[in-house]
Amino acid sequence: MVDSVGITTKTTLDQVGVPHSGALHVITRIRRIAANELEFLIAIDDPKTFSTPWTRRLIYRKAPPSTRVEEYVCKNNHNEPGANGFQGFNF
Numbered sequence: 717m718v719d720s721v722g723i724t725t726k727t728t729l730d731q732v733g734v735p736h737s738g739a740l741h742v743i744t745r746i747r748r749i750a751a752n753e754l755e756f757l758i759a760i761d762d763p764k765t766f767s768t769p770w771t772r773r774l775i776y777r778k779a780p781p782s783t784r785v786e787e788y789v790c791k792n793n794h795n796e797p798g799a800n801g802f803q804g805f806n807f
Contacts, residue, residue, distance in 0.1 A: 718744040729760070737764035752778035 720742040729736055745757040754776045761769040779785075 718742075718746070720744070735765065736762050739764045749775070 723736070723740045723742070725736065725738050728734055740760070740762040743759045747755050749755045756774040756776065758772045758774070759769060760766070760771070
């Protein structure tokens with residue numbers, strides 16, 4: 717389990733730009749549900765931004781051995797949130 721608090725308000729919850737307050741509390745539970753699958757259960761609670769807590773379930777599957785993974789380095793934080801508070805992805 718990963719319990720996250722004290723998250724800066726300079727970030728957003730996703731790539732679309734969903735904001736949050738300093739009261740954001742995120743709990744992530746990770747478990748193996750099959751030999752090649754991990755389940756992430758994410759609970760998001762931010763009473764200053766959302767009327768009720770909400771959850772998200774994500775399933776990650778192991779990639780085939782032939783999959784090539786390349787490193788991505790963010791030079792000088794060029795993907796950090798801009799003046800409007802939104803996070804962009806500049807490649």
